[in-house]
Amino acid sequence: MLGRVRRPFRALVVGFVPESADLSADEWRRGEELAERLLSGRPGRVRRQVTLLILALNLIAAARFGRTLPALDPSTRSRLLTSLQDSPLLLVRRGVWGLRTLAFLVYYGREQGRAAVGYRASASGWASRRSPGTGAGEGREP
């Protein structure tokens, strides 16, 4: 589904999570698979709305700044998203909220995204934190 709007969608993801600009092609593919999977479980009207919203944001960028989303510099893109997030129109705010959720899924839903923030939860729980001297708060296995 995202295939038709891939370039503007990726530009939006980078706008929401700047470090996603450094994702490899393989990492983009994994992240977008997560987003596609989430959308596939939603009603058809929701999927269509997401596609239309991405296209609409691309057009808004072109109309307001003379460039589409992928061509905007990061600070302009950020200003645009901030203004839309604060829109007086609920429909627009909802749309940005939804796209933001998809962007976070693309980045933080991946194993590498979880690792990038230092997330370590595992089934072994306390037993996995046995190593002494690994930092404050560590090694308090009951």
Added chain:
Amino acid sequence: MAIIGSGAGGGTVAQALIPLATQGRRVIVFEQGGRLEQAEFTGIETEMAESLYEDGGGFLTEEGTLSLAFGRTFGGSTAVYSGTSLVPSARVIEAWAVPGLTHEDLVSRCERHAANNGVHLLPPEQINDNNRLFREGCLGIGLEAEQFPVNVRGCRGASLCNLGCPNGAKQGTDRVQLPAAERGGVEVVTRAEVRRIGDRRLVIRVERPGPGEKGAASAWPAGEYSVEAPIVVVAGGSVGSSALLLRSGLGSALPRLGEGFTCHPALILVGEHEREITNDVGHPKSYYLDRSVEERFVLETCMYFPFVTAKNLTGFGPDHSTMMRSFRRLQMILALACDRATQGNRISVDRSGRPRVHYRFTPEVREALAAANRAAARIFFAAGALRVHAPLANPPLLARDEAARIAGRITATAFIPGKTSISAAHLMGGCGMGSSPTDSVTDSWGRVHGLPWLRIADSSLFPDSLEINPYLTVMALADRTAEAVLEDAGRLLANRGTGLS
């Protein structure tokens, strides 16, 4: 006999009806979700959310401003909660004013089920820094946090409760009531969605697992079934039960059906500490601060996963990323509003029968959330946090030197539906108890008005919000429903063969 749903309500009823199964009656639990093998609980956020929750835990309200999390799996939401087990207060139950329902009766049933499910307080050595700091922060501002009793046995501290315990430590109905019921002769059919209820007849659709989907195939072949059931107990949760009855055409006879929906809408706040703390190891939810009487909110400790955390922090871009990258130093608090049943907040169904939840935030809820944000921010700073991210602060980041200005920085005006990330997991109401069809859907024993063969046994029974974590109260009410079924079974099952065909 048919039981629809296998969570706190359905699982409890299933175990309580073992005597009927022992007598040769056929008792079947129909669960819409799948049944996972223990090894399939990987703790991986995205795959577990998709396998265990409706809409991956992100079911959106019609207004598109609130996401709802509820389980759809063997064990229902008891497979994905954190096992917190609280007894309801006399104040709330008395305010419900349901004829025939007393606080004493609920408490005694709660205590029995707490014992059945191994509820206890974790010892101090199993409390992680995230929880310890909450307690210390509360003390620092002159308030005393209370410890959650939890239903875990052999907890290893994976901190993955909300993704289904990978060690099988949490004692939900998937671990206690349903296995006991199966040993007692009750059947459980998974991947079975009850589409409609007719007059003592169910239309059921059984699905096969999709490609790569977790969980075993259903015990029944995929297909559509028409099942006769002289007694039907509906326990599909607030949204599921209400939607099922509505799409079965019961709305005209039961004008309160779907009404009275409440959900304890909740915001996540984080405090950033100077050093790493133990937060993603250990049980995630050990303490709470009950301010329901004074300020209409409850604070609870929590620790979520990277994606859920990211989407619940306000904003985006470099500031958001910086906060995410301090994950190991984050303390987290869940701020829940004690909302009230309000006209317009309700459950309906669309033309295909899919549930729709309508929810608007009242001024009282917005004020309660703002008060909860202020209290949480003070707790973080009292616990030593350097910075606090509060969704109802504008801008959301508060530095330590702003601690004295919290009252001015955090206000209800910063709550903007559609921008403020807010979610709920305590879904209540829709089939509320009362005395007649004009004020309710059932009586205090879960009997649907005018339909003696149809019973309800889940959180949809709540006529108003519970103001605490609901599962133990659901079990107590389900226990009452089952008791009434056993009392009435002789009459309802007379001349009905084995009880199900």
